[in-house]
Amino acid sequence: MRRILVLLVIIAVAAAVLAALWIFRGRQISSFIDRYWTVEIRFAPIQSIAYEGSGTGGILTCDSVSFSLNDVTPGLSLSLGSTKDNQLALASSGKVFPFGPLKSASEDTGERLVTAPPPGDHALVATRHSVLSWPTRFDMNLMTGQSPSWKRHIYYEIVWKKSSGANLQMLWRYEQFFYPGNGWAGGFMTREGSTGLIRVEIKE
Numbered sequence: 001m002r003r004i005l006v007l008l009v010i011i012a013v014a015a016a017v018l019a020a021l022w023i024f025r026g027r028q029i030s031s032f033i034d035r036y037w038t039v040e041i042r043f044a045p046i047q048s049i050a051y052e053g054s055g056t057g058g059i060l061t062c063d064s065v066s067f068s069l070n071d072v073t074p075g076l077s078l079s080l081g082s083t084k085d086n087q088l089a090l091a092s093s094g095k096v097f098p099f100g101p102l103k104s105a106s107e108d109t110g111e112r113l114v115t116a117p118p119p120g121d122h123a124l125v126a127t128r129h130s131v132l133s134w135p136t137r138f139d140m141n142l143m144t145g146q147s148p149s150w151k152r153h154i155y156y157e158i159v160w161k162k163s164s165g166a167n168l169q170m171l172w173r174y175e176q177f178f179y180p181g182n183g184w185a186g187g188f189m190t191r192e193g194s195t196g197l198i199r200v201e202i203k204e
Helices: 002-034
Strands: 038-045 049-052 059-062 065-068 079-082 087-092 095-101 104-107 110-115 122-130 150-161 167-179 196-203
Touching: 002 122, 002 150, 065 150, 065 167, 065 196, 079 110, 087 110, 087 196, 095 110, 095 196
Parallel strands: none
Antiparallel strands: 038 122, 049 059, 049 110, 059 065, 079 087, 087 095, 104 110, 122 150, 150 167, 167 196
């Protein structure tokens, strides 16, 4: 009997510790799991891609979805613009990835460069979210009075494979809020220091 009681106490303590970790360190635990496992919810072929900006920062739009290039993880540098052979291209870590021949030049509000995947290229945007959500028991929204009860990370990834063999991967991470009665909100919530463009990889 004593052994059963001791075992029950150990189980209760372990459950309490796990619950505390989930509440106070849920974001970190979820981020760690995301390195190895996420849930894919959508992928869509890219029909057109446009860049609006001055070369660094700005907005990259794939069809109707816009991605910010202003919030970039520290140490990650990139630039976009037109090449000598009139292609929209991205440069990062000394490597250049051409998206395709430009279709338009400038507008009154600033430069807008537009192209589409050339024949033979495979380009898509994949959307995934965390396996594990975390509770937000202590979040307060003083402006609306409504706070999310859960959060999770949502990931948007551009995967572009050229017929030449060159590959590009761009990964954005944001937070997604869950509101009781309304479900999961849009997936572009930011958190300073942990969201935005977190990875760019070019393989030539």
